[in-house]
Amino acid sequence: MSRTVAAAADPWAKAVRHLRKADPRLKEVIARVGPCRLTPREDRLGSLVGSIVSQQISTKAAESISGRLHDLAGRPYDPHRLLALGEDALRGCGLSRPKARYVLNVAQAVADGSAPMDRLHDWDDDAIIEALTAIKGVGVWTAHMFLIFALNRPDVWPTGDLGVRAALRNIHELAAPPTPRECEPLGDAWRPFRSVASWYLWRSLEFR
Secondary structure: OOHHHHHHHOOOHHHHHHHHHHOHHHHHHHHHHOOOOOOOOOOHHHHHHHHHHHOOOOHHHHHHHHHHHHHHHOOOOOHHHHHHHHHHHHHHOOOOHHHHHHHHHHHHHHHOOOOOOOOHHHOOHHHHHHHHHOOOOOOHHHHHHHHHHHOOOOOOOOOOOHHHHHHHHHHHOOOOOOOHHHHHHHOHHHOOOHHHHHHHHHHHHHHO
């Protein structure tokens, strides 16, 4: 199979080739995990809401809350429907008061056009981060998750993510997870595909 045909079948083939060549540690991870399965999420608002829901709680709890929230607000999420539900209804799904407000803040930003979900793909990464972090309750980590999972931007480096830091500790055999600042140079060899490297780092935690 030619590289052109392979790239058409696997949009991350070039990224994986680069990462395998650039770093023998990550090459071992890739061999165990297999092809990169990153695909864009159609429900972009849902990606943001999901990141807010999942902050500082278990995956199982986040899935339960998200399920109840989808039952009320539909799938995909509609910002106007979320706004119409209001804080009390969102809290009834299991959200804390701050998280319920953050979800409503995101819905308002989408509804009024300050964070237009249908046009963000035309913006560069920094502009998207600036727009999203202007929303109260959305931090840099949430913006990074949106770029990686909703838009599949290839070179996002989420150094504040605990999973990424734990995986870096493992593959570099460090005594403790590196700080976000210490993570920065550890990703340099993976440019311009640090999002894909991050995906493999997260997957690496599944087989330890």
